[in-house]
Amino acid sequence: MTAGLPLLVTRPDPGGAATVERARALGLDARPMPLFEAHALPWTAPDPADFDAMLVTSAQAVRLSGPELVRLAALPVHAVGAATAQAAEAAGLTVAAAGDSDAQHLLGAMASQGIGSILWLCGRDRSAFDARGARLVAIPCYAVDPVPPPREWAGLIAAPAVLLAHSARGAARIADLAGAARKHLKLVAISAKAAAAAGGGWAEIAVAGRPNDAAMLAEAHALCHKGDK
Structure with missing residues (x-):
């Protein structure tokens, strides 16, 4: 199976780096995109x-x-x-x-x-x-x-991708930075509260069954490969 859609990991390091490592171990095309420090x-x-x-x-x-x-x-x-x-x-x-x-x-x-x-x-x-x-x-x-998005951010959200929101605050910032691009972006939220903070207009939103990386990455894996043959 291919890596599917890019997975944008927005949480700050060192947690963000750990999430990227876990995601890549699952075969996902994970990109570190920290929006906070x-x-x-x-x-x-x-x-x-x-x-x-x-x-x-x-x-x-x-x-x-x-x-x-x-x-x-x-x-x-x-x-x-x-x-x-x-x-x-x-x-x-x-x-x-x-x-x-x-x-x-x-x-x-x-x-x-x-x-x-x-x-x-x-x-x-x-x-x-x-x-x-x-x-x-x-x-x-x-x-x-908050820190400025990495320079690759604009190019990555211009096309379909999956983003991880590890907090309500993070979800709100992702939504603000994504703007109208939400219509072709998918979001995985750590909780219902984070999903609510992200607002509407997304191509798809999934809420992790438990508030941890493993549950979030399970949802991300499904979204990254949704529609794959």
């Missing part, structure tokens, strides 16, 4: 004695946290996704749980365990969650900001 923010770690656990929703939070992270090493980490859990372990943290769904599900599980005070190591731009009665303190340690 992550960078560290200054922050000060609070007293870990004030918290029962730490919530980490992105591996970027661990990678870009800097030397302050060591002050929180005593807190058990509840991580969203295997990649985040692996980054936390590599940084010397103790992972108590790795949720395979989203942050809201993980917070629900933490509440059911009686965890009352949670430090959330997060990005500057983040979603709101229901802490289910727990005290949830957000500490932004990184930011993800």
Whole structure:
């Protein structure tokens, strides 16, 4: 089978590079097209004695946290996704749980365990969650900001292609940059929220069955080869 339509991976590195590698291993014509770049923010770690656990929703939070992270090493980490859990372990943290769904599900599980005070190591731009009665303190340690599209972007979206949207914010930016080209472009969204942020006018939109790379790439594989004989 040929590689099919090009697959445009828009998430920032290092996650974007990992997605491209996984996609190419599946035989897809994956192109790195990062539309955002992550960078560290200054922050000060609070007293870990004030918290029962730490919530980490992105591996970027661990990678870009800097030397302050060591002050929180005593807190058990509840991580969203295997990649985040692996980054936390590599940084010397103790992972108590790795949720395979989203942050809201993980917070629900933490509440059911009686965890009352949670430090959330997060990005500057983040979603709101229901802490289910727990005290949830957000500490932004990184930011993800838009960057100009790579020079190949205009040429690639001028023809049919499949794009990956790993967040609602990313989906909205993809939609804005795609403009009228949406009519011949297909989009794979990590969640229903991301699909809604992308708006209408696409040739096709697919929502991943689970919020992870494997599920997104399964949908992408189908869209890239749709119509192949």
